Amino acid sequence: MVYSFEDLKSSNNFFLLAGPCVIEGEDMALRIAEHIVNITDKLHIPYVFKGSYRKANRSRVDSFTGIGDEKALKILAKVHKTFDIPVVTDIHAVQEAEMAAEYVDMLQIPAFLCRQTDLLVAAAKTNKMVNVKKGQFLSPAAMRFVAEKVADAGNRQVLLTERGTTFGYQDLVVDYRGIPEMQRFGYPVILDVTHSLQQPNQQSGVTGGMPQLIETMAKAGVAAGVDGLFMETHENPSVAKSDGANMLRLDLIDDLLVKLVRIRQSIL
Numbered sequence: 001m002v003y004s005f006e007d008l009k010s011s012n013n014f015f016l017l018a019g020p021c022v023i024e025g026e027d028m029a030l031r032i033a034e035h036i037v038n039i040t041d042k043l044h045i046p047y048v049f050k051g052s053y054r055k056a057n058r059s060r061v062d063s064f065t066g067i068g069d070e071k072a073l074k075i076l077a078k079v080h081k082t083f084d085i086p087v088v089t090d091i092h093a094v095q096e097a098e099m100a101a102e103y104v105d106m107l108q109i110p111a112f113l114c115r116q117t118d119l120l121v122a123a124a125k126t127n128k129m130v131n132v133k134k135g136q137f138l139s140p141a142a143m144r145f146v147a148e149k150v151a152d153a154g155n156r157q158v159l160l161t162e163r164g165t166t167f168g169y170q171d172l173v174v175d176y177r178g179i180p181e182m183q184r185f186g187y188p189v190i191l192d193v194t195h196s197l198q199q200p201n202q203q204s205g206v207t208g209g210m211p212q213l214i215e216t217m218a219k220a221g222v223a224a225g226v227d228g229l230f231m232e233t234h235e236n237p238s239v240a241k242s243d244g245a246n247m248l249r250l251d252l253i254d255d256l257l258v259k260l261v262r263i264r265q266s267i268l
Contacts, residue, residue: 001085002080002085005157008129008227008228009188009227011227012268013044013261014045014260015228016036016229017088017131017190017230018036018047018230018232019033020051020232020233020234021232021234021240021244021247022052022053022242022243023052029075029076030078039253043261045261047085048105049079049080049083049088050108051079051089053100054072054092073099077103077104080104080105086104087103087105088104088105088107088108088129090107092110094118094119095122097119097126098122101128106129106131109123109131109133110133111134111136114134114146120132120146121153123150124151124153127157129159130150132158132161133161133195134162134163141181144182144185146160147160160182161189161190162174162178162179162196162226164195170208172195172199179221179224188228189227190228190229191218192230193217193221193229194209194230194243194248195243196217197211197217199245215259218256219259222260222264223267231248232248233247233250233253234250235249235250237249
């Protein structure tokens with residue numbers, strides 16, 4: 001079903017944003033969505049399919065950015081229609097908000113852009129749900145002002161995502177105290193499990209990661225009471241065109257979600 005903001009906010013379970021880092025093709029997107037829909041339906045996890053229609057923030061100019069904006073957005077719309085689920089994608093500039101909103105149910109603001117007022121306001125004015133990732137350089141407390149920019153523009157369908165804080169030049173850490181701190185603002189808080197395990201700024205120009213810690217990171221987030229989880233997943237991360245180093249292999253997601261639901265049930 002297409003979950004609304006209120007559905008996500010009031011769910012007794014955590015909700016899930018998951019899918020490939022970037023849309024690489026229609027068949028691939030539909031296969032991933034179908035796999036995750038099957039397991040989330042069984043576990044009663046509200047599910048939002050995630051896929052970037054274009055990657056604007058890449059370390060190297062020769063990195064893959066997408067298959068074409070309109071083509072990728074139409075694939076996202078097809079996922080929505082085929083499986084009757086909401087879909088989310090990133091936007092990077094003001095003019096992209098209205099364009100992407102024609103195809104998706106939720107707009108996502110990347111962490112590096114979380115303080116860009118014009119971008120936040122443009123996203124808000126589409127009346128879509130707006131998920132803002134916390135900048136690696138911001139404290140959880142500072143995200144209150146980010147959320148207020150969206151709400152003050154007339155849209156209170158705000159979600160905030162923890163995705164790690166810069167630790168040195170090539171690592172990130174998650175301070176789980178930030179989850180209840182951001183929840184106090186009155187908006188659902190998501191833990192971005194896979195991006196929190198990135199190892200940025202590698203000398204090769206390709207971001208590294210620690211996917212072996214995905215289960216540990218996700219378990220800790222659910223135990224801390226997070227409202228939602230964000231995970232990027234791929235059938236074969238080793239050949240993924242973006243962020244393969246920290247993605248979850250698709251065939252591992254079922255077992256992980258079963259464990260996470262058990263943790264959630266134990267803390268209710």
